[in-house]
Amino acid sequence: MHAPVDPSPGGAAPHPFAKPKTHRETYEFLIRQVLRAGTYSVLLAVGLIFAHIIIKGVPVVFTTKAPFINTNFLTKLPETLHVIEDKQGKIYETSPQGSDVIKKELGGNMRSEKTISYSGGGILGPIVGTALLVLVCMVVALFLGIASAIYLSEYASHGKFIEGVRLAILNLAGVPSVVFGLFGLGIFVLSAPVLTDTPHERSLFSIPLGFTYMSFQGWDTCVLSGAFTLAFVILPVIITASEECLRAVPQGFRETSLALGATRWQTIWRTVLPFAMPGILTSSILGIARAAGETAPIMFTAALAFKDKLPWQGDSGFFGIFTQSVQALPYHIYTIAARIPQSEYSERAQYGSVFVFLVLVLMFAITSVLLRRKLRAKYQW
Amino acid sequence: MPATLEKPAAINGSKPPTHLTVKIDGVDFAYGARQVLFDVTMDIAAREITAFIGPSGCGKSTLLRCINRINDLIENAAITKGRITLGGVDINHRDLDVIALRRKVGMVFQKYNPFPRSIFENVAYGLEVAGEKDKKRITEVVEESLRAATLWDEVKDRLHESALGLSGGQQQRLCIARTLSVKPEVVLMDEPCAALDPIATARIEELIVQLKKQYTIVIVTHNMEQAVRVSDRTAFFYLGKLMEFNDTMKLFTAPEKPETERYLSGRMG
Numbered sequence: 001m002h003a004p005v006d007p008s009p010g011g012a013a014p015h016p017f018a019k020p021k022t023h024r025e026t027y028e029f030l031i032r033q034v035l036r037a038g039t040y041s042v043l044l045a046v047g048l049i050f051a052h053i054i055i056k057g058v059p060v061v062f063t064t065k066a067p068f069i070n071t072n073f074l075t076k077l078p079e080t081l082h083v084i085e086d087k088q089g090k091i092y093e094t095s096p097q098g099s100d101v102i103k104k105e106l107g108g109n110m111r112s113e114k115t116i117s118y119s120g121g122g123i124l125g126p127i128v129g130t131a132l133l134v135l136v137c138m139v140v141a142l143f144l145g146i147a148s149a150i151y152l153s154e155y156a157s158h159g160k161f162i163e164g165v166r167l168a169i170l171n172l173a174g175v176p177s178v179v180f181g182l183f184g185l186g187i188f189v190l191s192a193p194v195l196t197d198t199p200h201e202r203s204l205f206s207i208p209l210g211f212t213y214m215s216f217q218g219w220d221t222c223v224l225s226g227a228f229t230l231a232f233v234i235l236p237v238i239i240t241a242s243e244e245c246l247r248a249v250p251q252g253f254r255e256t257s258l259a260l261g262a263t264r265w266q267t268i269w270r271t272v273l274p275f276a277m278p279g280i281l282t283s284s285i286l287g288i289a290r291a292a293g294e295t296a297p298i299m300f301t302a303a304l305a306f307k308d309k310l311p312w313q314g315d316s317g318f319f320g321i322f323t324q325s326v327q328a329l330p331y332h333i334y335t336i337a338a339r340i341p342q343s344e345y346s347e348r349a350q351y352g353s354v355f356v357f358l359v360l361v362l363m364f365a366i367t368s369v370l371l372r373r374k375l376r377a378k379y380q381w
Numbered sequence: 382m383p384a385t386l387e388k389p390a391a392i393n394g395s396k397p398p399t400h401l402t403v404k405i406d407g408v409d410f411a412y413g414a415r416q417v418l419f420d421v422t423m424d425i426a427a428r429e430i431t432a433f434i435g436p437s438g439c440g441k442s443t444l445l446r447c448i449n450r451i452n453d454l455i456e457n458a459a460i461t462k463g464r465i466t467l468g469g470v471d472i473n474h475r476d477l478d479v480i481a482l483r484r485k486v487g488m489v490f491q492k493y494n495p496f497p498r499s500i501f502e503n504v505a506y507g508l509e510v511a512g513e514k515d516k517k518r519i520t521e522v523v524e525e526s527l528r529a530a531t532l533w534d535e536v537k538d539r540l541h542e543s544a545l546g547l548s549g550g551q552q553q554r555l556c557i558a559r560t561l562s563v564k565p566e567v568v569l570m571d572e573p574c575a576a577l578d579p580i581a582t583a584r585i586e587e588l589i590v591q592l593k594k595q596y597t598i599v600i601v602t603h604n605m606e607q608a609v610r611v612s613d614r615t616a617f618f619y620l621g622k623l624m625e626f627n628d629t630m631k632l633f634t635a636p637e638k639p640e641t642e643r644y645l646s647g648r649m650g
Binding site: 044157250251254255256257259260262263266269270275 | 481497508
């Protein structure tokens with residue numbers, strides 16, 4: 001900023017283009033600096049968070065020796081970390097099995113042993129769990145979201161009722177996620193219908209179908225319940241974004257298609273949806289990245305603090321993967337960050353998990369950008 | 382272009398010519414509470430070119446869009462009185478198959494708007510949505526339609542390239558080919574040359590005159606000279622009313638209504 005030109009004091013003829021001396025410029029300058037400071041402080045906060053996580057997380061996930069990735073951390077289930085100190089002050093960090101061996105070797109040379117829950121081993125369980133939840137959530141949310149968006153933008157007539165529906169969808173976005181969690185608990189875990197020959201005694205009611213019963217007893221805590229709950233968390237985002245993308249397709253395409261004798265559905269399927277899809281997918285994937293990070297909705301519906309089996313190692317075999325409860329990354333992070341005593345040894349799993357999680361979300365974002373580019377190139381108008 | 386002139390006859394050659402006339406009988410039309418057409422009555426003769434002229438907002442496009450019921454897309458827009466018949470059938474009748482109607486009454490829009498797909502796919506679209514599976518038949522019809530729209534020679538070597546690579550005039554002829562592919566009886570054209578340069582316009586006009594042999598054509602235009610050049614009869618609309626409907630030559634040389642004369646002279650200087 002440069003100071004306003006000072007008009008000469010003695011009443012001499014002022015410069016014809018001299019700036020009037022007002023506070024306007026000072027205001028302008030101040031406002032600009034305040035806005036700039038706001039923006040930069042946001043950047044600074046984000047930068048600090050990322051730097052912190054990367055500095056602490058990278059050494060956990062990557063190693064200096066080939067293959068440069070800590071495969072144990074990514075391919076083992078979480079387990080209790082045993083920290084044994086011998087009398088010479090040498091410290092061994094090991095697994096439960098390893099601790100027995102070391103204890104035997106050290107014999108009377110052992111000074112102390114500490115155990116830190118969930119902080120040893122790897123985080124394969126949470127990664128797999130989150131992947132399953134996100135996969136099912138994506139299918140459910142995209143189907144319901146795109147279906148509603150198509151209905152709202154292409155079929156529904158404008159009226160009080162539809163305005164109400166829109167308002168409800170927008171409000172849904174403001175519902176706290178823990179409320180979604182409780183909703184999922186009430187609906188999917190405890191009262192959604194299942195087909196079974198032997199209805200559970202806590203079933204709300206069951207309808208005999210002849211060969212079996214439709215029992216409203218819920219799906220229990222499992223991937224399905226969690227994924228449906230997550231889907232509802234991100235539905236408002238997906239519906240709103242999809243509707244906007246559908247509206248952005250030129251009306252001329254619809255008119256032309258109809259004028260050529262296409263039905264409404266043919267028009268939507270062949271000339272509206274393909275051109276709306278890049279946008280729908282981009283915004284949906286960002287929504288899904290958010291779903292991957294939600295903790296509260298899966299706390300009551302799908303996630304366990306600890307599980308010693310991968311989903312397909314359960315009793316019902318491979319096809320039981322969706323009806324098992326799982327570990328999930330956000331809940332795992334919550335557990336190891338807030339539910340166990342903190343020590344220098346618990347940091348490894350904490351920062352490692354957060355770092356892996358960040359990388360996964362980043363991959364989602366990159367996928368969505370690439371997908372959009374590819375689809376844009378194919379379906380642009 | 383004698384080579385392309387011969388070909389269109391083949392399109393409708395196999396079926397007996399039908400002469401479906403469009404009769405518009407006392408039509409009022411309103412967008413919600415706003416009435417835009419007042420008691421319009423006119424007969425549109427088969428195998429002729431009828432031009433709708435008039436100042437912007439006079440309702441001529443609205444009337445055109447009523448004839449294939451593309452106005453159905455607009456909420457609360459409806460004919461409030463009177464009826465439009467095609468070959469004696471009320472097109473707004475409850476039992477009418479609107480898909481079948483639109484296949485009989487094709488439409489070319491003001492802004493040339495090919496789908497962002499290949500040239501071939503654009504022309505094949507109408508057949509595909511009608512459930513035509515026979516690839517050979519589709520290929521035949523695409524060629525016939527492109528020939529009929531005098532575009533074949535220009536695009537035959539790049540049928541599978543994007544339609545958006547064509548020039549504006551070519552794109553509009555592609556849209557005409559696409560409309561012809563479903564073999565309509567009536568072709569509605571909503572200012573088809575509004576977005577084109579004079580040379581492209583001349584080609585489209587030439588094409589429209591050729592098409593008259595097989596199709597009943599209704600064209601909305603802001604261009605007086607264009608109405609004179611292509612149309613057999615002209616309807617002048619003013620403030621939602623049909624002021625005058627007559628042979629083009631008569632209307633332009635000896636208008637009966639003072640409004641018509643004012644409009645024509647004002648525009649033609």
